[in-house]
Amino acid sequence: MRLNSIKLSGFKSFAEPTNFLLPGQLVGVVGPNGCGKSNIMDAVRWVLGESKASELRGESMQDVIFSGTTTRKASSRASVELVFENNDHRAGGAWSRFTEIAVKRVLTRDGTSSYYINNQPVRRRDVQDVFLGTGLGPRAYAIIGQGTISRIIESRPEELRLFLEEAAGVSKYKERRRETEHRLSDTRENLTRVEDILRELNGNLEKLEKQAEVAQKYNALLGDTTLKQHQLWFLKRSESEADQARVRADGLQAVNDLESRTADLRHIETELETIRQAHYAAGDQVNQSQGRLYEASAEVGRLEAEIRFVVEGRQRVEQRLATLKEQVGQWATRRDDAQAELETLAEQGEDAEEKAELLAAQVEEQALQLPDLEDALRQAQQKAGEQRATVTQVHQQIQVLAAEQRNVEEQSRQLEQRRERLSADRNALAAPDEARLANLREQLEESQEAASEAGARLHDLQESLPRLDDERRGRQQAVNAESARQADLSARMEALKALQDKVKTDGKLQPWLARHGLDGLQALWTRLQVEPGWENALEAALRERLGALEVGRLDLVRTFASDAPPAKLAFYSPPVAGAPAGDAALPRLIDRLRLHDAGQRALLADWLHGRYTAASLEEALAARAQLRPGESIHVPEGHAVTAHGVDFYAQDSEQAGLLARAQEIDNLEKQLRAQALIGEEARSALVRAEAACADASQRLVAARRDATEAQSRAHELQVETLRLGQLAEQVRARSEQIAADLGEVDALLDDLQERRVTAEARFEELDMQLADSQERHAQLDERVIDAERRVNESREQQRSLERQAQEATFARRSLESRRAELGRAIDTAAQQAGSLASEEARATEELARLSDAAAQGGLQAALELKAGREAALGAARSEYDDLTTKLRASDERRLQLERALDPLRQRITEFQLKEQAARLGLEQYDALLTDAQADLEAVARSIAAGNVRMTGLQGEIDRGNREIAALGAVNLAALEELGTARERKTFLDAQTADLVEAMTTLEDAIRKIDAETRELLVGTFNIVNGHFGRMFPELFGGGNAKLMMTGEEVLDAGVQVMAQPPGKKNQTIHLLSGGEKALTAIALVFAIFQLNPAPFCLLDEVDAPLDDANTERYAKLVAAMSKETQFLFISHNKIAMEMAEQLIGVTMQEQGVSRIVAVDMESALAGL
Template sequence: MKLKSIHISGFKSFADRVNIQYHNGITGVIGPNGSGKSNIIDAVRWVMGEQTAKSLRADDPTDIIFSGSQNRKPLSLAEVTLVFSNDGLHCPAEYMHLPEISIGRRINRGAEREYFMNREPCRLKDIVDFLLSIGLGSKSYAIIQQDKRDRIIQASPDDLREILEETAGITVFKVRRKEAEKRLNSTAERMKNLAEIEIELARQKESLGEQVEKASQKLAFSQELKEKEILLIKNHVGFYRSIANKIKKEVNLSSSQIEKSSLEASEWESEANDLKSTHLELTQQIKSTENQLDDQKIALTKYQERSENYKRRHEERILQKERLTKELIEERHNLEREEERQKNLVVEVENADKVLQKIDQEQENFQERLDEIDESLQVQRMRGDEYRSEMRAIESSRSSLRARNESLLDTISRYNIQIQKVTENYLSQLEARSQIAIDRKEITNNLSKVSAGLDEVVSNRNIIESDLEKLKQQCLFAEQERDSAKQEHLELASYVTSLQKLIDSNSGLSDGTLSLKEKFSQQISGFLFDVVSLHRDDEAILESSMPQLFQAAILDNFDNFVDMIDKIEELSLSKVSLFVKDMLNSLSQSESEIKSDILKINGIRCVGDRLENCSIPAAKCIFERIFICKDEWLLIKAKKLCNDIQNFIFVTERGTVCQTSNEMNFGAPSDGISHGILQRKREYSEALLKKEILQDKLANSEGSLYTLIDKKKKLEFKVSELASVLEKEKVESVKLSSQLENFDLQLRHIDENLARIDDEKKRFHVEISEAKESFAKNQSENDKLENEYNTLSLNLEEFESEYSNKKEIRDEILLQFQNKKSERAVILERQANNRKNYEEMTFQLRRMQQKLDTSIAQAEDLKTQINNAENDFIHLNNEIGVLHKQVKVFEDKLEYLVQEENETEEKLRIVESKLKSQKDSAASKQKFINEKQLELARYDTIIETALKDAFDKYQLSAHELPESADNDAAYRLSLEQRIKEIQQAIIDLGAVNERALEEFKDVSERLHFLVTQKEDIERSMQELYISIQEIEENTKVRFKDIFEKVNFEFQKIFPVLFPGGHGELHMLNEDLLNTGVEILVRLPGKKMQNMSLFSGGEKALTAISLIFSLLKTTPAPFCFLDEVDAPLDEANVGRFNDVLEALSEEFQFVVITHNRRTMEVLDTIYGISMFEPGVSKLVSVDLTDVPPHLRKKQKAAIRSGASATV
């Protein structure tokens, strides 16, 4: 199976569809950093099933879709397809008929993924399974990037062991072992918990027995408590309802008195409102008058302030006028002085202009001389540059020739070493070939033996699997039978529980019988329903026709009977039947004779003759006098035989009863005969018996099911054992087949190597001859260039001497020119300052004149303002006098209004006093009403609470409770005392579990189930121990095998990369499950030591040796190498190339590199560039210009057929 081509579209930087064809040998991918070389490897990893975005150097799965560039829009999907050519090796059977097999993957912007095999949709699992079958698993070394190399360099002994385990596929066994140990620990913890639960359940079962008895006592107390509390609630509600009605009458009387007081208060309130309105109007007039008075006072104050301000400003203007007069005189003197300074500055500027004209003339003369000298120097400088250029060209040619000669010498030396190595390799290959032939014959014999054992194991497994299938059907049937019995047992247990509750609750007994049982159980020997057990048919007929008979109490003697009659009358009990043992006599002689005659009638039977059980013998006498007839005609016939005997009772099967007289009560048995007391007890006994039978049946079902499951587990264990043996045999068979195939490949490889070594020796001799000829030719040309270089050196020295003299003359003239230039600059700067000063003086004079004119205008303005201010001051004094008069008028009006307001306030005070007395009277009555209403509300709350309690506890509605009751405190006290006693009795019982019986049954079942579960868990723990042991054995075998294989390959490859060196893998201890692995290396001239002590390049080359060893141990259809040669120097790259070229016959290599030496061994070269920003393109590479000593054989390059389409 070989990789034929890759088709990439829209993946990362590949915007256009790219088809890359691969051929046998080594394919190279080159290009600058960032051009998209590694995107090809990302595409291969992605189509092989990589799911993690970060592993593909992306943040999100959709980031791998081309995201656009400055000239292109983003694409909507990305697609990659790998095409494999089928050569018949390592191909799965289902694809063996196809010449090509393709796998593809597609993703769109919505993150929807599609997978294809041979252009048909498929699952990711199908692709992964196919890749695994051809040796391309997720842990394989088909793609080797720098991180895998660095992982080996930095690996600890445990990490190296993990690498070997990944290669051998042992990781899955370690995961299974950890899971098994985890399950074992959790199972042990569960066993511990189950033991604790078992102890707790046993303790609960013991305590529940005591709780059943307490529950029955609490039920009796609760019934009495209910009766007493109902009586107390009725008394409370009636008493408080009487009080509430009395309070309502008092409240109605007070409400009528409040209405009368309210009418009188409203009249006084109306008069008070009129006075308040008058008072409010007066208050508003007073406020208005006060506001007007305040306004006049404020206006008067303002006029007085204005008068003071006018007076102060008038005095300030007079002072300002005098100050301006003095400033005008001073400004005129300053203006005259500035005009004189301006005239002197004009004279100084004119003299400086004349000096500048003279300096400009001298500068022109110096400039002309400098231009002449510069022109001459420029000509000579160009001539010197020509000399130097020619010398540099000659020196460059000499350096190039020296480098070429050194390269040729190095090539000749390297080829001589290669010839020596090839000769040594030829001899070692011959020796290895003979050893491999011997090993191959031995492997063939072993493979035949393993195949025979494999057929036997398969036959045994098929027989056991057939038995296991039958056993599974039996288990399924047994489980169904067990479940059916369990369901029937649960239903019957529920029925028994309900019957037990009915019996315990004394359901069906009359009130009189219940009272006798509760209060006089010590004086009574028992009840008839407890001491007898009738025949089933008789029991049903008598309980339906004579139900009160079986509720009769049995007393020991007549004295007890008399006492009991008194107590029954005292308690007013009804429906009570009593029997006295002393008065229950056996049949007399005559009664026995009549009984015999009656029983001779066909269809009549005596109940006493069919009793099943009777614990009190005297009770049997009752039923010896009771006969059951088939119909009423037989009853009449039997009655005639009785003569005067009145003690016999006749009952027909349909319920007609004839007792002491000739009267007959006709009736029919009711449909609910199962509700009779004896019938219910019989059903309970039968249900208990049936329950015990079902429990035995359920236990037998559980035992049968357990036996079947045990047999099933044993067979499954045997199947798993055979599967394990089969797996081991298959692994051994595959291992031997792989070894056999490996030996065949090695033999072919050795034969090809021998032929290739002869060709290489010839090619090396030809290359050495060509290199020697090139070296002699380069040496001759180098001597000629050296003579030319010496001549040019002498000419350059003469020219530089002449050039130096002319340059000194130019520097002297330039110095004089610079001096004149500096002098002129000083004068110009002085002139500029003078002109600037002149302009400033002119501006200053203008400002001084303007300021003078402004001061004169201000003086005239002040004079006018002084005259106007005197007139305004006179007018303001007149206004102040008018305002004084208006203030006096408003003060008189305000005094009159205040007096009117005081009189109104006195009238209002008298009216409000009368109104307050009326309101106080009404408020006192209202307070009395409120107090009564509060009291009424309190009683209503008490009544509502009592009504709520009555309904919540006993479902008593309001109309069922009395409207009134006597205030009988002694009666209430006796009820409350009895309630407290009952409550205390219930409290003394403590916490009572009313579900004790159900819980007791539930605990028993749980305890039984727990014991069974513990046994199952113990068996599962034993199975886990066996599984862990098997996993450990498989791990040891596989690890030992992969260690020996990788170590063997490593020892063969390492000396190629390190000539004269030796490397091997070493286990730290003998424990194959946990031992670490280290790499021990001995370089030429050094002792054996750990790889971690070497330099970076040596570590990298050692890691590459191990990677190639792992690759040979677990072959893959292709191998991508992503810049793994980056840290190697030139010599090590050469050895790396030797190994790469040697393995290229077995593997299809794709190498991404920047190293020129690595490119020497490439059969096909692809270049990747970004002519368009952000878009990767494939370009063809022309190999014809490569020098002969750097090129592989031309025919090999032609054979490779390098091609790429975009």
């Protein structure tokens, strides 16, 4: 398998259709930098399937399309085609039977990328399958780009292993392993989904089992906790009753003690007030004396400060006068020194001025001579350059003519060979069987239709399975939510019913009703239906009448006078007609009731006569002016407004809220019936969703298998059909093409003969021109050398004079600057001397003004006044202190009495609080026991029988309540749900076992593939290592090298290169030079070639880092390997160019557009 040609069109800089013919085994590509040589390598990478733009030296894949120049428009598409000769049938897959394979890739501006094999559209993967195991590919070791050699040798061990895998041909094993892993991944996903369902189901099973246990514990815990609660309340009630009597007696004794101590306190307070008034007067006298003393002290301080200021001022002025005298002397000395230096510098400045003028004149004279010498040099250089251009032009003409002549000879030889090949091809053409081709096309249509149907089924199942799984999860969540809601509703309704039953069966009235045979009668509230929101209003209006019992005749009630009911109780007998309607224009409360019994309606109309309704309290207050005596307006909250008052309603007993609870119980019963239906529907939907999910999983596995088999069958038939169809089309087209090509070859041979004769005559003419031009060029070169010498001498002399003139000028300017600086210094000294003299005079005047005589006289008088006021203050303070002592003693006696009263008051308050707490406790526990309908005698007997103590009883109750609360809501349907869940678990367990078995089978297949791959890699590594150890000394002229595995597991281990050139003992290849690294990488690549030679190899400036000696060894090795492998290399090295059998020159005469010129080196050398 060899590469015959590379066809480019619109790819990067190859704007025009360009055909690289590669007839030889060693083809070199040459040309200047930037002409587009490396674009050929990029084209091969691209057509073999490269999809990463950075590997093609671009930012996006659109960069491979010719982007235009200043004179050309951009191309709309890029096309690259590789034409292979496959006589050895080395290509992979169904295309191996073709003797010629054309692989083509086309990319358009809209991003559409298409692949073709023999003009048949294929996938990118099909192109890669053709070259599997051949060492070819977009990033295989057979394509070595710029800098790739150094990257190979410096690659990480894991990256270097990829080259070894490609050489070993394990690509097909990796592909099989990848497909198996994909199927294994799908199986694991299915297993994960089933396990998720199982985990969720196991959680539900555990929950259901726990709920069944909870139902059994609930009743036992509730009964035990209720009994202990009643016992605790009874014990606390008895304790509160005893505490109340004891605390009341202690409180009376404390009140008597408080009244006695209060009388003693009032006597002490009267005595204390008299002493306090005298103490206030003495304090005022002390404050006045203290103020007068402060005034005298302030005057003394002021005079002393004035004297200190005068003394300190005189000292400061005297120090300043001494400093000024010293500074006047220093400035006088500076002025004299500057005057002497100024006279010396005046003499030096005159000498510097004379020297600078003399050097300036010499520089000017030398500058006038230099232009003439430079003009003479330019004229000589111009003539020599013109003659050199003439010689170069003649040389180029001769070289172009020689290349053209070699090209003519090569083209003639190629045309002769082409004519022979065309004749042989025409004789070897054979058309395929048309009947077989038609049969294959029918089979292909059927298989494609089957594959399409299987793919559609697989796609539908892949989309439906996640949806079904989500639906199953949603159904499960719905079942859980509905069960929880049903339990909440049931618990709420049971609690409300228990409360209603408690009201119905009043503990006090029930025995009395049973005794009189009235226990079967229903209370009035059980027959009422109230408009929602008005229950409290009706309860507030009817009060005890809500529990009234209906009797046929009210005369029966007379018999109850001797045996009155033990609690409030009302009876009624329905009247025939109700009371008349009121006169107020307001909504009536009776209208908020829905009654079907006329007697009851008449009764309630009488009871609710004059009772109206309003939406709010504000509205009722606004309408109260319409009410008559005895009438009222009721609001939804139960409050009532009369003409002159407002009654606020509050639920003050257990019977409060009867109607609202009854309404809520009716609503809850309806909701429970609806909720039961909803829960059953949710559970049915869950079962259906789980069954659908499991069935979809099984159908997905089968559909994936069917789709894979159908696609494989369709692909095989498509490849075979394409092959036969293309073969038939190729035979026909090839016959026509051969005839046209033979005619074209004959015409080209005649044209080449005419060009050969013309070129020989032109050779003789150019040889004569070259000899004459070279002789004239030598003479002109000697003239240029003499003129350059004279110009250089003149320039050097001028630079010396200019440097001396600059130095003289600098010295003169420095002297002038110093003289100006000294003048300024003299002026500054004079100014400073004058300023200091003025300051000295001002200081002398200030010293005369400073005197402290007046302040000394005033200070003595102020001290005498201060002493007198200090004596008066001492007397006032003595009197004040005596009164303070008396006041403190009286106040202490008062405080002692007050402190004695506080404990008494606190004791009285404590006794009152304790007595109130005991009373409230007694009432509270009575109410709790009554509300709980506890039998006090039975509770007392249980306490006595069990010797129950209050200590620890509350802890037992709390523990019982916590245990009840911990049980949560009781699910009565737990057993039925538990059976359904267990049946479903059995089905899922069986499905899990099937999936685990499938996973085991796939894992065994992966292990078998790994074993085969491992064996192949080990063998390949040993062979490549041997070739590498042999080729390294051959390229380096000595030394040794080897490959090493970096891990124990062959499939994961990297490959590390160890190389030691002759005379070196380095431990790592990173210590080698760039050329040594490149040569080591070349040895490694060629060692891989020895194992599995690629059909062709592309080398892009691999020899760039090599010196001449290494390049020669490299060239010899490449030439030797070209017997097995075709080489296409790019190089700027002359030694590498010499080994080429054919040179392809890439030029860019038009900016941005690459073109080629091909030369056969053997034919060209044979013609010289």
